[in-house]
Amino acid sequence: MSGINLKRLSEELGLSISSVSKALRDSYEISAETKKRVLAMAEKLNYQPNPFASSLRRKKSITIAVVIPEIANNFFALAIDGIQLVAQQKGYHVLTYLTHENFTNEESTIKHLQGGRVDGVLISLCRDTANIKHLSSLHETGIPLVFFDRVPETMECPTVTTDDYESGFKATEHLIKAGCKKIACLSLSSLLSITHKRMDGYRDALKKYKLKEDPKLIIECNNDNAANLELIKKLLSKKDRPDGIFSTVEKLAISSYYVCNEIKLKIPQQIKIISFSNLRTASLLNPSLSTITQPAFEIGKESASLLFRMIEKKTFGNRIDKIVLKSSLIERNSSK
């Protein structure tokens, strides 16, 4: 630590510790001149208050936690960007935790956070999250909690999401209108809220256009990239392979591109693809990738703003916000 504290400062100034503390916090009990002296000395000695002493006394950490499945992921990186922006404006610190899509990690992380290390938590669930006891337990301690994108479906809680159902519907409809008859759907995990909603949209679009749903075309991938490549390869190598792919997450679309390259399947002539994605290079791909693009940065901003509203005025504790932002469908060559 910096070694210089209030005691030292007060000795240097010939004041009491409490007066110095008050001066630094701009209390009305301290005269303007004294404040000036104190500030000057604090500056001179490069005084930095001890955050732990302060947090201990005030029962405030000025810190929030962000719990996400992964960081090397365009969506989450952008979301964090938005979160950080708001947090920085508020003077808050941001602790980041990665669950790596592992439920046990998520559980222990959440448990740790019950110690009061943070004033609020932003979380996007991991693919294995089946029960949410850890989350209701955290919630019960009274610490503000906001879910974004991947939210629990069996718990009343504040959330920030996108119009997943509509987007799933539109994406599927888009493929159908482009001529697809057999549309595969690639997803991460049937436990995820986003998977449910996006697939509900997919199903309803199929229904609307009298296409029958084929379970063999619905692929639930796992967390191993190599295995997913195999799954997709198998899917696309069958004689009755699909003529369209709706991918509910970016990484599976990329894997699909790799597979198509490998087995020489022409996009979009032989198979059309559309995917949820925040790739900056979507339009530069060969062929350019049609996407449903979520406003990831805004999701981060909105989530953080909501969390800070909850942190600041606890009085409003009875109302539960559910914010829904719109994604945009961008047609490119992969589905022409």
Place this chain on the structure above:
Amino acid sequence: MSGINLKRLSEELGLSISSVSKALRDSYEISAETKKRVLAMAEKLNYQPNPFASSLRRKKSITIAVVIPEIANNFFALAIDGIQLVAQQKGYHVLTYLTHENFTNEESTIKHLQGGRVDGVLISLCRDTANIKHLSSLHETGIPLVFFDRVPETMECPTVTTDDYESGFKATEHLIKAGCKKIACLSLSSLLSITHKRMDGYRDALKKYKLKEDPKLIIECNNDNAANLELIKKLLSKKDRPDGIFSTVEKLAISSYYVCNEIKLKIPQQIKIISFSNLRTASLLNPSLSTITQPAFEIGKESASLLFRMIEKKTFGNRIDKIVLKSSLIERNSSK
């Protein structure tokens, strides 16, 4: 906070606070049975120690800080991934700060960290960092500090970098061997160590192959994407435009692709491109992008490991590690 503390626990157990504390920390002073009782009660009441009280007393935060220019950036996202992996193994928490390439942000962040909020700092400098007073000041407080990728050139300090000079040289040589005679170099800021080294490699490669260096082909971009697009567009629209581009950072290569698309410049027929990049989609671009790929994840891991070595055995304070990892040049179609 969780409301349940050592005092409460000790009352419940009929023990003193100190005994409970010792039991929880598995002290030899406490009998095995008592420890069992304490653990059971702690579990039952879901006791979580107050991290601030603990940090205040022990003068340890079990937290490190990561200070980076941006997060929506494949290199930094991967690096953080590696850092988090190591930190999690060590049971440390990770505070993330974004400078957004703004020196003032970097300064104030570093200043804040002098309060002792963290036990160590990992940092990659922002493009505007000219003086490093804030960093030497932080260093003087004795807090371990490791720089990665973008490191200060006028300060003796532990660093983790890649073979930037060699990579710059090889990339340029690669373009020359592919037939380029007029190779432009795009960089972020001449203040950055990576810019220096990569450009030194570029210059020496030109020299080796008797190509003369043209200042008009060396473009220093800034932090505004739209402005950069204009700069590149201007560069590529001239009659004596370059026939090769060596981009020292990923985002400028992407911008170059956009510009080439816009002004109908064929890659690689009319202009060849190679760039430092960690794009997962490099091979899927149109055309696929030749890259120098830094081991970003490993950089993160190595940096964090080095930092923890410094945190754990302060005794070794006199030695200064400089770790250099190798990047790999991957030839693809953009430079064929």
Place this chain on the structure above:
DNA sequence: TTTTCGTACGAAAACGTTTTCCTTTTTTTT
């Protein structure tokens, strides 16, 4: 038997703030 030792636990200080309640001095009011 006395002394030494080891085991198991408790009392209290310390970490550096913040905040509540005093105290002293000066100014204003009547």
Place this chain on the structure above:
DNA sequence: AAAAAAAAGGAAAACGTTTTCGTACGAAAA
């Protein structure tokens, strides 16, 4: 001129741990 009020500052408790000393007691050593 006395009383009241305001202004400026200080003493000390509190936040929840950790850790340094004690202390009590039974067992082993002398």
